Amino acid sequence: MQYYPPLLVRLIKHLSRLPGIGEKTATRLALHILRWDCEEVRSLANSMIEAKEKVALCSTCFGLADTDPCSLCRNPNRDQTLLCIVEQPSDLAALEQSGAFNGLYHVLHGTISPLNGVGPEDLKIQELVVRVADGRIRELVVATNTNVEGEATASYLFDLMKPYPVTVTRIASGVPVGSDLKYLDGVTIKRAMERRQNLGSA
Ligand SMILES: [Zn+2]
Secondary structure, three states: OOOHHHHHHHHHHHOOOOOOOHHHHHHHHHHHHHHOOOOHHHHHHHHHHHHHHOOOOOOOOOEEOOOOOOHHHOOOEEEEEEEEEEEOHHHHHHHHOOOOOOEEEOOOOOOOHHOOOOOOHHOOOOHHHHHHHHOOEEEEEEEEOOOOOHHHHHHHHHHOOOOOOOOEEOOOOOOOOOOOHOOOOOHHHHHHHHHHOOOOOO
């Protein structure tokens, strides 16, 4: 990198701050950007600035949005009685892309993790209670990840919601579609066996 002009070195250093981008990749990206015409580079820079300035958290669901409330929260065609709880905006995006859910969302921005010093007060849980207390939500679908923290958060939410007239459900977990039983870990197989479904009985 010491053979490059200082302005290029500065760009490489900025790019290498991105996750998963080491110095080699950053150099390759920077050299690639230099081959673009000025208009393309300006458009890239502008889209970064505009996204940073205009994308914020929706004050209702805490998903990422460039309007407040976001388009999902404002959509009257979505089931207003069904609320899916996810850890991160990326989980919301994944669920939306799957087309599997047509209710509303609530993004916690993490999971309860005492080992990492994250308690319920560090997440958007108080805000969730306010939404549920409103009385319109009938079912909470807890779609936190199926690791230890995700499960602990799900059971915390289950206890927390006991005083409210709302059903708390958990997304199913088990054998992933297209996978081979012999390659799965014991916990996954055990969970799949516990949550087996009836395919019809005689
Ligand atoms: Zn929203």
